[in-house]
Amino acid sequence: MKRKDGQPMTLILGVIGSDVHIIGTKILDFAFSQQGFRVVNLGIMVSHDEFVKAAVETAADAILISSIYGHGELDCRGLREKCVEAGIGDIPLLVGGNLVIGKQSWDETEAKFKAMGYDKVYPPGTSTETAIRDVKEILSPKALEVFDETAQ
Template sequence: MTIHEPIHEPIHEPIHEPIHRPLHRRILLAKMGLDCHDTGIVTVASVLRDAGYEVVYLGLHNFADRVVKTAIEEDADAIGISFLSGQHMTQMRRLIEQMQSEGLRIPVFCGGVIPDDDAEALKAMGVADVMLPGLLSSDVAARVEGLLARGAA
């Protein structure tokens, strides 16, 4: 059996030195369910590494128990999940339920192809931010920084 281990090494070497490394914080990124569109999340992993974060990317086909267990073991400061094929409501509900049952209180954000009304429903469910297509790298980094700051406040 092939198990996709967390990838710690950078997917590529950052081209630019990050302007500031304020946090040295660790972000857990994962795809959930059977969706396998990973362009967005691989790009976000690179953007966040360039912005000075430590990123643990869990790969595809994760379910809530594994994401939460890894977040606890890796002492992650936030969790980010990406969707393209319409699983966002089911999987985020499962993830938040699992976080509650494990007592894990860190910000969770998601992104991808998500209709506007679902994005609102996700926020109402407790998702800290929903990042929709068409963001520049600087926007992504700023929004992650923002949700971590709110989480710490």
């Protein structure tokens, strides 16, 4: 997916906090790259500052955060504020994985993360197709090509 200037849309991807579960982000990296996105995969144990620095340096179009080990609420709190401080306050923030420990009400979890400034919040087991569809939709106003809902 390309920007209006012809450059590929850039996504920052990483596993936040002290979390080492890397497999999901490897799959997301592959799937988004296949769709023509430029993926800057920061790997595991990524701090707020690392996400923000990478986004600023690459003029990224969105940040995709993965949190699998259950401490997502603690780890994700404050990232939006860091983005604002760095002058990229309006960058789309998408977060997914296993955001909380055990089985808690999804509606409550989603509401908590939205209140923290996340644009999209994904439940466990979200497919790459869903993630790609949403990112294309969110970024379609900045895109060169017309967003095609049927495209994978």
